Amino acid sequence: MFTVGIDIGGTNTAAGIVENSENITHRLSVKTDHDYHTFLKNTGALITNLLSDADLSRGDITLVGTGCPGICNQRTGLVEYSNNLGWKNVPLEKDLADVLGLPVYVDNDANAAAFGEFTAGVAKGLNTVVVLTLGTGVGSGIIIDKKLYYGENFGGGELGHMVIEQGGLLCSCGRKGCFEKYASATGLGIITRNVMEKYPDSAMHTIAESQGKVNARTAFIAKRQGDKAGTEAVDIFVKYLACGITNVINIFQPDAVCIGGGVSGEGEYLLEPLRKVVNSEAYSRDSDFEVKLYACKLGNEAGIIGAANSAYCRVNHTP
Amino acid sequence: MFTVGIDIGGTNTAAGIVENSENITHRLSVKTDHDYHTFLKNTGALITNLLSDADLSRGDITLVGTGCPGICNQRTGLVEYSNNLGWKNVPLEKDLADVLGLPVYVDNDANAAAFGEFTAGVAKGLNTVVVLTLGTGVGSGIIIDKKLYYGENFGGGELGHMVIEQGGLLCSCGRKGCFEKYASATGLGIITRNVMEKYPDSAMHTIAESQGKVNARTAFIAKRQGDKAGTEAVDIFVKYLACGITNVINIFQPDAVCIGGGVSGEGEYLLEPLRKVVNSEAYSRDSDFEVKLYACKLGNEAGIIGAANSAYCRVNHTP
Numbered sequence: 001m002f003t004v005g006i007d008i009g010g011t012n013t014a015a016g017i018v019e020n021s022e023n024i025t026h027r028l029s030v031k032t033d034h035d036y037h038t039f040l041k042n043t044g045a046l047i048t049n050l051l052s053d054a055d056l057s058r059g060d061i062t063l064v065g066t067g068c069p070g071i072c073n074q075r076t077g078l079v080e081y082s083n084n085l086g087w088k089n090v091p092l093e094k095d096l097a098d099v100l101g102l103p104v105y106v107d108n109d110a111n112a113a114a115f116g117e118f119t120a121g122v123a124k125g126l127n128t129v130v131v132l133t134l135g136t137g138v139g140s141g142i143i144i145d146k147k148l149y150y151g152e153n154f155g156g157g158e159l160g161h162m163v164i165e166q167g168g169l170l171c172s173c174g175r176k177g178c179f180e181k182y183a184s185a186t187g188l189g190i191i192t193r194n195v196m197e198k199y200p201d202s203a204m205h206t207i208a209e210s211q212g213k214v215n216a217r218t219a220f221i222a223k224r225q226g227d228k229a230g231t232e233a234v235d236i237f238v239k240y241l242a243c244g245i246t247n248v249i250n251i252f253q254p255d256a257v258c259i260g261g262g263v264s265g266e267g268e269y270l271l272e273p274l275r276k277v278v279n280s281e282a283y284s285r286d287s288d289f290e291v292k293l294y295a296c297k298l299g300n301e302a303g304i305i306g307a308a309n310s311a312y313c314r315v316n317h318t319p
Numbered sequence: 320m321f322t323v324g325i326d327i328g329g330t331n332t333a334a335g336i337v338e339n340s341e342n343i344t345h346r347l348s349v350k351t352d353h354d355y356h357t358f359l360k361n362t363g364a365l366i367t368n369l370l371s372d373a374d375l376s377r378g379d380i381t382l383v384g385t386g387c388p389g390i391c392n393q394r395t396g397l398v399e400y401s402n403n404l405g406w407k408n409v410p411l412e413k414d415l416a417d418v419l420g421l422p423v424y425v426d427n428d429a430n431a432a433a434f435g436e437f438t439a440g441v442a443k444g445l446n447t448v449v450v451l452t453l454g455t456g457v458g459s460g461i462i463i464d465k466k467l468y469y470g471e472n473f474g475g476g477e478l479g480h481m482v483i484e485q486g487g488l489l490c491s492c493g494r495k496g497c498f499e500k501y502a503s504a505t506g507l508g509i510i511t512r513n514v515m516e517k518y519p520d521s522a523m524h525t526i527a528e529s530q531g532k533v534n535a536r537t538a539f540i541a542k543r544q545g546d547k548a549g550t551e552a553v554d555i556f557v558k559y560l561a562c563g564i565t566n567v568i569n570i571f572q573p574d575a576v577c578i579g580g581g582v583s584g585e586g587e588y589l590l591e592p593l594r595k596v597v598n599s600e601a602y603s604r605d606s607d608f609e610v611k612l613y614a615c616k617l618g619n620e621a622g623i624i625g626a627a628n629s630a631y632c633r634v635n636h637t638p
Binding site for chain 2: 071080128152161246247
């Protein structure tokens with residue numbers, strides 16, 4: 001069985017042929033034009049090229065799932081609001097179906113990525129899972145009883161905009177102290193720069209120079225080299241990330257919290273200190289039940305696979 | 320149709336005959352003995368007296384639902400852990416059924432209270448609802464698609480233990496800065512006392528004296544009298560409560576957030592300034608969708624009605 005997943009990003013739009021809800025056989029991408037009609041035209045060409053690469057015809061494709069930033073209303077097929085793309089109330093499901101000649105289903109991009117990890121990645125086979133993607137912000141998807149949680153307006157699950165430090169750093173959403181201001185890759189960069197200022201002799205200065213700039217890896221590399229300031233920066237980041245994750249556990253008590261985004265590549269260097277804080281603070285710490293912390297494993301493929309699988313499950317009413 | 324709801328509290332245990340899942344016809348209560356076997360014996364007598372008062376026999380009662388503080392495992396019927404009562408892994412469902420000669424079902428007390436408001440109170444007919452009860456702590460129950468949310472270990476939904484001020488006041492759960500440290504009735508009392516110290520001329524001093532002590536009403540009464548310090552105390556309380564509620568909205572985007580506990584008796588004096596903050600901060604503020612803020616209306620009856628209705632829905636698989 002073949003489906004198509006389209007992961008619409010602010011910069012690039014990637015599409016892939018998904019085989020048996022599990023793996024991508026062919027993949028192509030194109031710059032995302034924020035002009036809606038140009039976007040539709042470009043995406044039409046993208047899918048035509050993708051099918052040609054895969055030597056498949058439209059008749060071989062069951063459906064197309066899209067992951068799009070913003071509020072995607074599955075009752076109406078509209079993208080109601082996408083801050084990233086500057087779209088408001090565009091009928092993406094209908095318009096893209098007309099262009100592609102295939103049935104199209106919309107979903108939010110963070111939800112799609114979470115559903116990818118749930119159906120084909122690290123969270124496969126579990127029941128209730130929260131996926132946090134640490135990037136420019138903190139994207140999140142919540143799966144409850146094998147189904148994505150949307151809230152009543154398809155705008156739910158914005159864990160990145162949960163305030164954990166009342167009156168803290170100003171977030172793009174207008175609130176102060178949102179989780180994503182501290183626990184995103186961007187947040188880690190800010191924490192790293194602040195600590196570097198305090199320690200002019202830290203190895204992080206040399207590391208950042210060789211990297212071209214401070215990024216989310218700078219502090220972790222320094223910590224591995226035994227740099228005290230690097231360790232301090234990582235510790236601050238872990239403190240905030242663990243705070244938000246412990247909130248998530250106290251609220252959802254899921255089977256697992258899965259962490260994606262570039263930082264998750266640190267693997268146990270990130271997960272081990274995180275578990276230490278979470279296991280000493282979560283409300284369930286005295287029971288036999290333990291929420292697992294995992295690093296995501298599908299990377300950029302999660303969005304494509306998840307968009308296709310979310311659409312497939314929606315049509316077939318199967319989790 | 321008659322069911323029985325039992326609301327087990329740290330101090331008192333109240334039981335009621337619930338008619339048609341809607342109203343309590345008879346109600347009795349007894350001191351809660353924390354010794355488990357004495358509790359069972361006392362509750363047996365309580366229900367015998369209740370049935371006698373109502374002129375009903377056991378054959379008239381469909382089932383008994385209990386709301387108990389702590390983690391109540393519905394798969395095993397055990398109260399796995401109740402900090403308030405000092406119980407660990409007690410088979411309440413089985414033991415109480417033996418004593419009462421009726422089928423018994425366990426649920427958490429905050430969940431039961433939330434389900435009461437959902438099935439017979441202010442949230443009746445809605446789909447997704449979060450109920451926050453502001454008392455000694457902040458109790459919470461989450462209803463998603465007409466069903467209570469439990470998490471994978473029946474310990475989920477602890478919104479009171481979501482940190483909103485990282486590194487803030489120490490909570491009984493061991494974390495620092497939990498929502499309930501600021502937004503509970505206890506939290507309001509602490510805020511009030513702090514503001515009173517700053518303003519020796521505030522009307523709150525006279526009000527507290529006439530009340531016997533500072534309580535959750537002191538600041539609201541003073542605010543109504545035009546007292547500046549009272550207004551300041553209420554504003555601080557509202558700021559924290561709104562912060563937690565906005566988090567809840569960004570995560571769940573429910574139909575409504577319902578506020579219970581004594582403070583909710585302030586009605587629009589509380590809800591109006593809350594809405595102002597929430598409507599200017601929630602992630603969905605630019606869309607047409609608005610999460611409603613309501614005051615709960617069943618008071619102490621919510622726990623009894625909800626315990627009975629939760630059990631009834633569980634047995635009959637109806638929301």
